[in-house]
């Protein structure tokens with residue numbers, strides 16, 4: 001069974017050490033922006049604030065399922081492309097959410 005469409009935004013934050021984390025690079029705001037853009041497009045694809053996706057050096061990291069497609073070093077300029085990818089992944093505008101979600 002194919003994975004359900006989903007956008008996973010890493011919101012991991014580190015409190016020490018030298019390794020960067022996505023939350024330090026603004027991923028919480030990106031998650032909200034992606035979520036708002038999906039809703040504005042009429043897409044039911046959920047946005048999950050996720051744990052580390054092991055792309056810390058190139059964060060913020062955003063993964064679109066199914067695929068998966070991993071976007072790295074995401075900025076506000078990438079939101080439209082992420083939304084378009086998520087819609088193609090199966091959560092298109094006007095799509096009906098799975099009955100299990102209701």
Ligand code: FES
Nearest residue numbers: 010022053055056
């Ligand atoms: S902290 Fe975001 S990918 Fe590791």
